[in-house]
């Protein structure tokens with residue numbers, strides 16, 4: 001029998017539901033249980049792929065090519081899972097499927113309604129997520145805030161699941177903000193009380209309430225929350241600000257949350273073991289070194305736009321006992337004030353992330369040029385890879401005004417061009433080259449040293465790629481293409497072996513980066529940054545004599 005834990009949020013969004021849900025999963029895993037996770041996003045979009053990262057944060061790419069909400073990234077990082085696009089439900093996916101069934105005639109002449117047809121579709125998908133992977137528990141995070149109009153059919157569906165699956169198989173967790181008023185230094189529970197009331201109005205009585213607060217709540221606040229929430233004090237927990245989010249499962253477990261959940265759901269869990277998680281957290285909390293990284297991007301104002309990249313850099317840092325300080329720099333600044341690019345000398349490494357469209361690209365190219373010419377460790381991912389090829393084409397291979405046809409369709413040298421199968425595609429949703437593809441690495445290369453094997457599998461999300469017409473000229477000038485798709489026609493990595501560390505990939509290593517098992521390209525980059533800072537020889541000496 002699969003059991004279900006539903007996580008809702010109140011007062012405001014971004015209250016940390018994703019981290020809480022992931023942390024619950026971690027506490028269950030520590031007790032040898034097998035959780036999976038479903039994220040519900042009540043917006044009407046089919047998936048996050050068509051949404052601006054500047055408003056919604058990054059688009060997380062799953063192995064099967066889903067363009068998902070960034071919370072799936074947190075679940076994967078915390079629980080070391082490979083989730084599928086089916087683990088992310090939106091109003092769009094639910095209604096599309098209900099409407100397709102209606103057109104197909106599956107409802108036998110009935111009037112199709114939110115209850116039961118839409119709610120049945122939601123419940124079936126939640127149950128399928130558990131069944132399909134043989135999970136013990138499905139964690140269901142309902143995005144948005146209780147009371148949102150779009151969320152209602154989803155809340156109704158999870159309300160029904162209590163009736164259908166039984167009390168002992170379902171658990172409702174509600175998390176809400178408990179702010180501290182700076183004038184009086186007082187913890188305020190009223191907004192939380194209102195959100196619990198709103199949830200009850202919909203027919204859901206929470207079993208657990210989590211106060212999200214800057215500090216651990218005091219006894220009086222806890223008592224109040226329990227009283228007004230109609231739950232015992234032992235089912236009130238506090239998720240307070242931690243130095244790193246990876247501490248949260250440990251902090252909640254210490255308060256007894258893991259034991260409480262297992263008891264309530266009838267799991268017999270006498271022992272628990274967080275395994276290497278604690279070691280990883282300790283490495284994050286007690287670094288021996290520090291590096292300063294310049295992330296030169298387009299969505300620098302919203303760090304959630306780069307959350308997987310940020311975490312991958314941190315995972316790499318923890319593996320080198322190094323604290324990674326990231327400055328999110330707006331690339332356009334280097335266009336407006338070209339001299340500012342020199343400020344990069346204050347950093348230990350330059351990182352150019354993913355991106356779309358022309359804005360900021362010249363600034364990113366300037367930053368890439370600066371790091372190449374000044375031998376600053378450099379890592380470029382996806383757009384960062386493509387822009388590095390452009391920079392090299394222009395400034396080393398002499399292809400003046402080389403560009404990507406995404407940025408300038410009239411460039412004389414389209415060194416980056418639309419992939420052939422993308423031509424003629426007009427629909428934007430889910431039409432990029434997505435998900436995991438095989439990559440073959442040259443043996444005698446930095447790529448091989450980093451990944452330690454010739455065949456790797458990494459995730460992708462792009463429409464453009466290196467134009468094969470320019471490979472020879474770029475190679476002649478020293479740019480090495482060391483990773484390729486299995487048919488050899490897609491360039492996946494570049495490197496400059498003379499440099500201390502210069503590496504870029506078309507694929508996104510960050511999506512598979514895990515605490516304690518960092519993405520090799522991110523690990524390599526951070527370890528180069530720290531080694532160079534400490535005046536050591538480069539960590540990945542690349543004997544290039546026999547390189548083809």
Ligand code: GLN
Nearest residue numbers: 354355382383462463464
């Ligand atoms: N805009 C580029 C492309 O579509 C790069 C995409 C990305 O960085 N994810 O190919």
